[in-house]
Amino acid sequence: MKHILLLSTGGTISCRAGADGLAPQADGTQLLGEVRVPEGVRVEVRDLMCVDSTDVTDTQRLAMARALWENRKTYDGFVLTHGTDTMAYTAAFLCRVLPGFDRPVILTGSQLPMEEDGSDAPENLSDALVCAASDYRGAAVCFAGKLRRGTCVTKADTQAFDAFSGGNTGCPPDGVIDDGVLTLLDMPQPEAPALRLPVPVRAAVLPVTPLLDAETVLTCCGRDVLLLYGYGVGGVPEALADAVAQVVRSGTRVYLGTQCACGPADCSVYAVGRRMQALGVRCLGAQTVEDAIACIQCGLL
Numbered sequence: 001m002k003h004i005l006l007l008s009t010g011g012t013i014s015c016r017a018g019a020d021g022l023a024p025q026a027d028g029t030q031l032l033g034e035v036r037v038p039e040g041v042r043v044e045v046r047d048l049m050c051v052d053s054t055d056v057t058d059t060q061r062l063a064m065a066r067a068l069w070e071n072r073k074t075y076d077g078f079v080l081t082h083g084t085d086t087m088a089y090t091a092a093f094l095c096r097v098l099p100g101f102d103r104p105v106i107l108t109g110s111q112l113p114m115e116e117d118g119s120d121a122p123e124n125l126s127d128a129l130v131c132a133a134s135d136y137r138g139a140a141v142c143f144a145g146k147l148r149r150g151t152c153v154t155k156a157d158t159q160a161f162d163a164f165s166g167g168n169t170g171c172p173p174d175g176v177i178d179d180g181v182l183t184l185l186d187m188p189q190p191e192a193p194a195l196r197l198p199v200p201v202r203a204a205v206l207p208v209t210p211l212l213d214a215e216t217v218l219t220c221c222g223r224d225v226l227l228l229y230g231y232g233v234g235g236v237p238e239a240l241a242d243a244v245a246q247v248v249r250s251g252t253r254v255y256l257g258t259q260c261a262c263g264p265a266d267c268s269v270y271a272v273g274r275r276m277q278a279l280g281v282r283c284l285g286a287q288t289v290e291d292a293i294a295c296i297q298c299g300l301l
């Protein structure tokens with residue numbers, strides 16, 4: 001018998017329509033009542049919060065991590081119901097805050113509320129229970145029949161049921177769930193489980209667009225980190241180079257990613273990227289925005 005803890009946090013899966021639009025209301029027990037629990041699985045429920053994932057704070061993400069860490073030895077696996085909009089941020093955060101977590105931590109949610117006809121919620125939640133009862137390790141998103149590792153998952157579609165991708169390099173899923181059967185294709189390597197507390201960090205994230213001016217870049221002087229999303233493989237206009245140099249000189253660590261949805265950043269290809277490298281700007285390669293931010297929060301970048 002596998003013993004699973006379902007932690008509910010809100011999101012569309014819990015939403016009901018009201019005068020102000022969709023807002024989360026259903027708790028974990030109500031969600032669980034709508035799905036078939038896989039055979040050989042016993043589920044306990046704990047409601048952590050009931051919010052749209054837009055409103056999830058760093059303190060609440062840390063509360064999720066602590067709940068997992070404190071209950072690690074009591075349960076065989078965990079399901080977190082969560083809004084999809086920031087699910088990839090939470091998944092990456094849990095991967096970085098809980099390195100080596102030796103139980104499955106399966107985040108799921110839905111594009112339509114559980115109570116709506118034709119919703120994707122029942123299948124996503126029952127698939128997540130199947131994954132949580134498996135031998136998978138660490139935090140991953142289970143959505144539309146795919147299990148994607150928390151460090152390489154991105155919300156890619158605002159409406160489609162298949163809402164998540166494997167990030168810029170199209171990282172393949174670690175598992176697929178078909179008709180309630182999970183086929184595991186990969187999983188994180190085992191390492192000693194730990195709770196790595198985030199460090200306070202003052203960071204800024206700026207997309208490079210024709211509207212970005214030097215004055216805005218200079219407001220980042222003195223921050224711990226500046227994350228720039230450049231053009232293509234990592235271009236930043238010459239007009240911003242002096243401002244970036246000043247930000248680097250102020251002691252800020254500056255990273256450069258790509259604003260393209262597909263393909264990695266590689267600042268070594270063009271002169272417009274190399275001049276950033278020459279200033280001490282480091283390229284993010286294929287890392288997802290969500291994972292880069294989790295690494296920044298944990299002092300890993």
Ligand SMILES: NC(=O)C[C@H](N)C(=O)O
Nearest residue numbers: 011012052053083084085
């Ligand atoms: N599909 C969803 O869950 C979207 C919702 N706004 C949320 O992130 O909480």
